[in-house]
Amino acid sequence: MSVEQTTTVATVDRRARGKLLRRLDGKVSPYLYIAPFFVVFGIFGLFPLGYTAYISLTDRNLLSPVSHVIGLHNYALLIHDSYFWNAVENTFGIWFLSTVPQLALALLIAHVLNTRLRVRTFFRMAVLLPQVTSLVAVALIFTQMFGHDYGFVNWLLGLVGIHHVYWEAGRFSSWAALSVMVIWRWTGYNALIYLAAMQSIPEELYEAAAVDGARRWRQFLHVTVPSLRPTIIFTVIISTIGGLQLFTEPYLFQPRTSGGTGGSARQYQTIVMYLYEKFLGSSQFKFGYAAAIAWCLVLLIVLFGLVNYLVVGRIRSAET
């Protein structure tokens, strides 16, 4: 009896423990499974972010061994720094010039690739080729092409009677040259994203539209684009984040003697280039000030991303 009892108690006990473990397993293990990402993100993402925020409140300079907390002084200086606002203006200008044509072009390419083309897979892979090209190679080759005296683009323009555009020197012309680089590299990537989304649009919608008498162009405008709304929002946000951090192209576009100023009159110095100039590009090594620029850039991206979200959100949704 007593032996039996103990066995029962033990069984019950074991069963309860098993239940508890199972419940714990159900509750805890999902967190454990996703933990690696968050641990890595914490170390390489969150910590640098926080540390940069702290540095931005100091006068840390790589050349001096000591630094002091100076509160928001760096930010106060930044607000009155005309070169910073010039960089902001350039960044937004280049972003606009590159993103709008890029996404429009990507939509069109995706639309074409979505039709029954011959060797469709080849074309679909081909649009991705610029993406696998090294960014440095792209920037260097385009910089040569936009050369003043012996550039390919000027040679082409010379054939139609336009002579020697000084791409690098002008404000708008340098923005245009840089935008071409960005467009060339990113259009295919966005086109593939659009293409993937297009393939999930139900065929019936097109059939219904065709029955209603809509030609291809109208189908594109009234079926495809509204159905792609979430995807378009995604690409706009992604290219906003990427575009506002533009650095490599303009950095390699400038003459080697410029030291990160982005042209003689800073005509194409982007925000990240200005950050770089303050930190490493010149002999100033103003770590604290550069950190403040970095945080202002974060704020700008968040703000601008929200604005874009609202603007693009005005595309009529497919559901309504």
Added chain:
Amino acid sequence: MDVRNSWRRRKTVLAATILTAAVAALGILASGASAARHANITLTIDVFGDFGYHDLYKQYEKSHPGITIKEDTEDYAPHHTGLVQHLATGAGADDVVAIEVGYIAQFAAQPQNFVDLRDYGAKSVKSRYPAWKYDQAVAPNGSVIGLGTDVGSLGICYRTDLFAKAGLPTDPATLGKMWSTWSKFLAVGKTFQKKMGSKSKFIDSGSNLYNAIIGQANPAYYSKSGEVIAATNPKVKQAWNLTMKAISLGEDKGLTAFAADWNAGFKKGTFATVTCPAWMMGYIQGQAPNTKGKWNIAPVPGGGGSWGGSFLAVTKQSSHPQEAADLVKFLTSPASELYVFKHTGNLPSELPVLKSKAVQDFKNPFFSNAPVGAIFAGSAMKLKPQILGPHQGDFQTAASNAIQRVEQHKQSPAKSWQQFLKDVANAG
């Protein structure tokens, strides 16, 4: 059976792994121990561009068994900014590092990061150097952070074929006399331009001209006490005015050094002269091998001049300061400097080498057999040293940008000068 077998196999694998790891760890320990015993030392040296040292390393490794030399090389700017980071964070610097003259003042201001070469016999080589070259690497507290490698003394490289077309003399001695000063140089340019029109310009780049002129001024941007005097020093304004004059006379092609159009210009002859430090000879030969024999080199207006020149330093992070210092002494020895000059073109900085027959008689067939050794050595010995400061490089960039704004018709000279002064004031 099957299951047990696989478990056993797994156990064996595990054991093997642990054993391998242990052996590897022991191996590392053992090799570390033997390194100490046999003095197997790897010295790392960090340079920028081409210092022409590869054969010298081999020679040194042969005469110093147990020493291996590993060179890292980078571009000019990332090399120096990388060094700043390595020193600031206390890790990552090589045993021996090259420092260019544009950065030497900045690094000399932090002697705590470098081995004081006085402890390793720097005093005994002091007399070999021009005083200014030696002093540039002396920290305010007197410690010697580096020894000089080359100097970038200037000549004027010019295209004899274009000069002949413009009806100008083509031999270096006559030209050297014709342009003894910079305003006379611009006058020669005026004659050149009258004949050549816009096909070829006399000068490649306003910034290069300006840098050559300002390089002869002392003081230029910094006063003896270390104050920034760019705004008030008449020598700076004078260099600026001469450059503006060259632009307004239409003698300036308005290119930027090292850009694609500048490189192409050597081949196509879009400019007839370029201010030429010794290391530029190699650059021109690389860019325009087909122009062999069309170039010559004349003395620079205003006497001496300088563009570039470097030092070798030993960082405090080195765990072999004695061996590293010995290597620096070897690489900066007269024999090594002469070797580099003959093979790479970098001009020696030591007086006995500059005066030696080997340098004085050296001719370069690419440059119409010009006596380049005598020209560059002469310019180096005439060079008046300049007081340098930590933001030298920023001022240079600001000046280059200011000159380009005028060349690109973006600003009037007066407005551009105002912005230059503003940039200088903000650099500190």
